[in-house]
Amino acid sequence: MSFISIDFALFVTAALVVYYIFPGKIRWVALLIASYVFYTWTGFGNLAYILITTVSAYVCAGLMEKKAAEQQKYLSENKEKLTKEEKKSYKAEVKKKQKLILAAGLILNFGILVYLKYADWAIAYINLFRLSRFGRTDFIPFRNYIIPLGISFYTFQTMGYLIDIYYGKYERERNFFKFALFTSFFPQIVQGPISRFGELAPELYKEVSFDFDRIKSGFYRVMWGLFKKLVIADRLAAYVSETIAQRETYKGFYILLAVFFYSMQIYGDFSGGIDVALGVAEMFGIKLAENFNRPFFSKSISEYWSRxxxxxxxxxxxxxxxxxxxxxxxxxxxxxxxxxxxxxxxxxxxxxxxxxxxxxxxxxxxxxxxxxxxxxxxxxxxxxxxxxxxxxxxxxxxxxxxxxxxxxxxxxxxxxxxxxxxxxxxxxxxxxxMSFLRIFDISKDVPSAFNAFKLIFTDWSSFRLAVVYENLSLEKEDFIVAVIAILVMFIFDLVQRKGSVRERIFRLPVPVQWVILSLLIVAVSVFGYYGPGYDAGSFIYGAF
Amino acid sequence: MDTIIEILKSVHPEIDYETENGLIDKRIFDSFDVVNIVGELMDEFDIEITAEHMVPENFNSAAAIYKLVQSLEEE
Known part of the structure; x- marks a missing residue:
């Protein structure tokens, strides 16, 4: 089930109804059920992987905590008998055992992730080596594994938790089902954010009461996310991929425009998806970590990567x-x-x-x-x-x-x-x-990326907007809508510099708020791109 | 405490470390600064700072760093 589908809208609505019908104290149970229904919907086979991660992390955290409790007991019982050095060496011994447990958890979970994601990559190199070294043409067949939805995101989140338990940052979650919710909370499973236990757990397990304003606020954010994804990102996708693929024909400014549009596309796609995730979570009264902070206003690469x-x-x-x-x-x-x-x-x-x-x-x-x-x-x-x-x-x-x-x-x-x-x-x-570096993202391999970069600096005089409209899947109307939508996004980011845009909107008279929301809904419905080859199910980061 | 402030001054001399308590939260220190400071602290006080100590609360102010160093010296 994609974030952008009628199925998902109906699913969220049903989940919200059930969630708020459940008694406050056990609303998290409704979330857990919803998360597993959502995840099963994406593919029954995926369940095994998330369950392995959940169970193994739960067990490893339990074992590490047990070792810590044993240490505490032993040290308090032998407080007077042990010298400082003996205490230190005992602690080191316990830490070593905890490290082994942690390593087992990390190896199992990252092992699964690495195997599923990189098996074919390794096989390609092994085949190449066998061919060049021994002339063998009996190639090892590719595995073509289907990567379970969100495996990178939930593996990173859960392994972060395990490392934090090892460091003694938090007490582990003893309730297995509550822990299972932490690893599977559905709005963030597709493409993050990658939350920390200390921040997410209190949000997930707290008693949430129904608040219409919060649901309205979450809905605004979802619509804004859809605007970025459907009106901007999906509209530009075809132009970007076609131009890069036919770079020998459409060189110079065509490629530069594709590079610019790709930056807008990936920002609209990823931050739009995150807005949907955060907006949906907000409707459930759950605050997720922000994943973007107007990155295109960064003054250096390191600042960019912190935003x-x-x-x-x-x-x-x-x-x-x-x-x-x-x-x-x-x-x-x-x-x-x-x-x-x-x-x-x-x-x-x-x-x-x-x-x-x-x-x-x-x-x-x-x-x-x-x-x-x-x-x-x-x-x-x-x-x-x-x-x-x-x-x-x-x-x-x-x-x-x-x-x-x-x-x-x-x-x-x-x-x-x-x-x-x-x-x-x-x-x-x-x-x-940053935009030029993203050429690696849109090219099929490294030499193509260098070639595309080189071609930017040739034949600028051949650029014609008419060619973009007629040959490159970006008709005049789409081009105009894309440019206006990018400007809207830019202005939004500028205004956001001085604080939350939604809070500003909610200070306006109610009829004005409804007009703004209606305009947003109309923009998404009318100007959302549902053109040829459009796949509403795919987010770029969903594949990571 | 004076040694700690001296170390901090070598990274960002313009900060008033007596009053500033948001060195990490306000992004005055980036991760490069923190790694450099940690290296100096380990050398100067002969202590072992590990990844588990790398939380903002331990580095937000000179006083917090002082507290961390003291607790590690006692271990």
Whole structure:
């Protein structure tokens, strides 16, 4: 069942009715039932995977907590008898056992995810190796697994929970069914956000009372999400894919326009889907984590990534970046470099500075490389995603390293770094850099992406809007609607800078609020793109 | 406490660490800054800071960092 279907609208309505009929204290049970009905609807076979994740995480969290309780009991019973060193060594022993339990949970769950997503990718390389090395043509057949809906999202969310239990951040959820709701809550299962237990659990299990204003507010958000998805993203999709596929014919400005439109498409698609998820959750009285914070207004790539797909970024930061940065081996390596640096400084060797600098950078750049490599892999089992990830990493490092130079230039030119001119320059530069990197996303492989990028700079004079209208699945009316809708989205983001747009709307007289909502509904119904080849079921991030 | 403030000043000298209590929440420190500060703290106080300590509450102010260092020194 897609988010954008009559089935889903009816399902949410029925779930809301049942939810608010249930007594307040057990409304979460209605949510659990709804979540499992939704998930079963997407494919009965998918149930096994989410159940394995739920049961294994529940068991592992229980075992880790048991070890912690045993430790506490032992230490309090032997408080007087044990020396400080003995206590420390006992604690280390318990931590080791907990680590083994955690590792088992992580290996099982990430193992399933990696196997399903990357088996064919690995098989392709094994076949290639066998052919080139031994001339074998008896290729291993591809598995063509159907990836269960939202497996990346619920696996990451649940494994985050498991790691947090290992760290002792929260007490585990003892009620299996409540925990099952945490792993399966239906609005967020398709494409996130990836929630943290500490934030989501209290929302899911709290007693929610019926509030019409909240339902109205959630509905507004759902409609706004549909506007971004149906009026903008789906309208532009065909132009983008056709132009990139026929880039030798439609080069220059056609590709540049496709690159711009793809940025609008993916933002409309992903943030629109997230708006639907958050809006639906809001109708149930549940606040989910925000996943976007007007990313196209970012002044640097690192800022952009703290405002785009926020919950995935913080997941990688907390569970990959920090653990690697604080890994003893990496810290030792950094320290060693700094020591060599200070020895060289004593000898007035010119390499002293770079060596010390390297020592400081190692605990940051190695983990960052791993984060971006994994981010690329997370997006898909094709090399182009890995290359895309590593390019992001490269430009972040370049930006960091060149910052002093850039500031010096700004100073020399007597420009105001905080002024509108410099801010606009940085925003536009970041937008286009990120948009160009997305060429990897829309091309079929790495060489095609480089080729498309190269072709942007050729034959600009051949561009004709009439050709776009006639040959490239973006008729004149669609083009005009897309441009107006993008402007509306831009203005919305500008207004949002000063606070919630919906709160502003709700301060207006009631008839005006209804006019705005009606206009939104009309816009989605009339201008929503339901053209040829349109697949309402698919969200780009749903495939990740 | 003075040593901690000195370390913090080496990363962002413009901040008044006596009063500021939103170093992470207000995004004054990014993850790069935090990693650098943690490295300095571990060197200076001979303590082991691990990923489980990497929560905003531990790094939002000089006082919170001081508290974290103290608790790790006691372990």
């Amino acid at each position: 785009w797909h926020i919950t995935l970024g913080t997941w990688f930061k907390d569970y990959i970046f920090y653990p690697l940065s604080l890994n003893k081996g990496i810290i030792k390596l950094g320290k060693k470099c700094r020591e060599v640096g200070s020895t060289l400084a004593g000898k007035k060797n010119p390499l002293a500075g770079p060596m010390t600098g390297l020592g400081k950078r190692i605990p940051i750049y190695i983990p960052m490389f791993m984060v971006w490599f994994t981010t690329g892999m997370w997006h898909g089992s094709q090399n182009r995603y890995v290359v895309w990830g590593l390019f992001n990493c490269f430009f972040i490092i370049l930006g960091t390293e060149l910052e002093p130079v850039s500031l010096r230039i700004v100073e020399k030119l007597k420009l105001n770094e905080a002024g509108a001119l410099m801010r606009s320059y940085r925003v536009i530069k970041t937008f286009w850099l």
